[in-house]
Each structure stands twice: as C-alpha cells, then as structure tokens.
C-alpha cells in the first residue's frame with residue numbers, strides 16, 4: 001500500500017526485543033514532535049509494539065518504517081511492518097481475539113487493528129506479511 005505523500009521517514013531492522021523497544025521509541029518520538037496527544041501516542045505505540053513483536057516471534061525478523069504523512073489538511077504517522085516470514089493462512093482467524101499459533105494470548109494483531117485509525121494487512125503464505133497502520137492528528 002503506497003500511502004499519502006511521505007515526509008520524514010525512518011527504517012528500523014527488527015530482529016529481537018531490544019529492536020522492538022527501539023521501534024516503540026522512534027514511533028513515540030515522531031508523534032511527540034508532531035504534537036500528538038499522549039493518549040494517541042500510547043495507542044499507536046502499543047500497536048507498534050505488538051506488530052514489531054509479531055515479526056520477531058512469527059517471522060524471525062522484519063523491517064519497520066516510520067513515516068510522517070499528509071492527506072488534504074491532515075498530518076499523520078504511518079508505520080509499515082514488513083517481513084519475509086511464513087505469512088498468515090487465514091487473516092480473519094488471526095485477527096480474532098484468542099487465536100494464536102504460538103500458545104500466547106492471541107491479542108496482538110486484533111488489538112493493533114482496534115487501536116489504529118487505519119490498518120491494512122497483506123500476506124502471502126510462504127512469502128511474508130506487510131502490515132500498515134496510520135493515525136491522524138485530528139482524530
């Protein structure tokens with residue numbers, strides 16, 4: 001998904017839990033500098049955390065890009081999580097609360113979707129997964 005026009009942009013390689021923390025920090029820093037509310041920051045950072053963690057747990061590693069975006073008169077943040085892991089066979093099932101192939105709570109993916117203004121997931125079994133989330137300042 002190629003989004004609205006992108007200004008600041010940052011790529012982070014995510015392979016372990018320290019990288020997940022760095023991903024959280026970078027998303028929060030950009031939101032802070034853009035003047036997002038603390039509540040909006042916390043929602044987005046929680047989603048970032050879950051999606052970054054999913055790349056580590058389910059795909060071994062992946063890339064996150066953090067971008068500032070604009071559409072019409074709205075400014076926003078966009079985070080894209082891309083991995084070359086096993087992909088997801090059934091997206092609806094994976095989004096359902098309580099579904100997990102890792103014996104965990106199965107809250108991450110569905111939770112991230114609920115927390116963000118925009119959520120898009122593209123996945124191909126055997127090739128990988130790409131999740132895009134966005135939050136807009138005026139929400």
Ligand SMILES: Nc1ncnc2c1ncn2[C@@H]1O[C@H](COP(=O)(O)OP(=O)(O)OP(=O)(O)O)[C@@H](O)[C@H]1O
Nearest residue numbers: 054058087094100101102104105106107108109129
């Ligand atoms: N990047 C990914 N690559 C492959 N499979 C994924 C990926 N992200 C999620 N999944 C699949 O979707 C399921 C649901 O993800 P979700 O984050 O909700 O749960 P979980 O990671 O198993 O547990 P939790 O996040 O609650 O600790 C996972 O169990 C896994 O099968």
Ligand SMILES: [Mg+2]
Nearest residue numbers: 050054108109
């Ligand atoms: Mg998860």
